[in-house]
Amino acid sequence: MNEEGGAPLSRWDRRYLGLAAHIREWSKDPRGRVGAVIVAPELNRIVATGFNGFPTRIEDDMDRLSDKPTKLDMMVHAEQSALLFAGREARGCTLYVVGKPVCNHCAVLSIQSGIRRVVATPPRIGTRSEWDRRGHISARLFAEAGLRFDAVPDDVLRDLLPGEAGGASTLDPTPTPAG
Numbered sequence: 001m002n003e004e005g006g007a008p009l010s011r012w013d014r015r016y017l018g019l020a021a022h023i024r025e026w027s028k029d030p031r032g033r034v035g036a037v038i039v040a041p042e043l044n045r046i047v048a049t050g051f052n053g054f055p056t057r058i059e060d061d062m063d064r065l066s067d068k069p070t071k072l073d074m075m076v077h078a079e080q081s082a083l084l085f086a087g088r089e090a091r092g093c094t095l096y097v098v099g100k101p102v103c104n105h106c107a108v109l110s111i112q113s114g115i116r117r118v119v120a121t122p123p124r125i126g127t128r129s130e131w132d133r134r135g136h137i138s139a140r141l142f143a144e145a146g147l148r149f150d151a152v153p154d155d156v157l158r159d160l161l162p163g164e165a166g167g168a169s170t171l172d173p174t175p176t177p178a179g
Ligand SMILES: Nc1ccn([C@H]2C[C@H](O)[C@@H](COP(=O)(O)O)O2)c(=O)n1
Pocket: 029, 031, 032, 033, 034, 051, 052, 053, 068, 075, 076, 077, 078, 079, 100, 101, 102, 103, 106, 131, 169, 179
């Protein structure tokens, strides 16, 4: 994986990351907001967007959102939401993700959907965050499946998420089994 020092991001990469950072703001999860954008690169067209939230018609009240196991059991990840909407059009596309590292479940869905490239908040090394742990698994899966993974560099992340250190949960003492 290229956690640091990968190929520089293009102007369009930065634009789509900016869009993912904007869409992330629509999430109602107070603890973790994630935005995703799926783009057909040869057409330079947006195929789908997503942010993390409960499924349509499932009420996102604060009781459910503040109980972490309940929340994670019902949550549709930003990436899942975008992939479900994109359907077969995800084939050959690039997935942009801002807010958390791509988890292993979303990684396998991305691979199976035919995503060719992922540009995302990278998992950090040496944290206790469950999302970082899963992000490292995802990076290995992407490498094995032949997807290109471009980590969003720290300085770009700082611009995208002002006031947040990279966007991933640093202290998560209770890793949970949800994806
Ligand atoms: N790649 C990821 C990782 C996490 N999430 C979502 C799931 C939860 O809604 C929130 C993380 O919540 P927490 O910080 O409480 O674990 O982010 C997501 O959509 N995409």
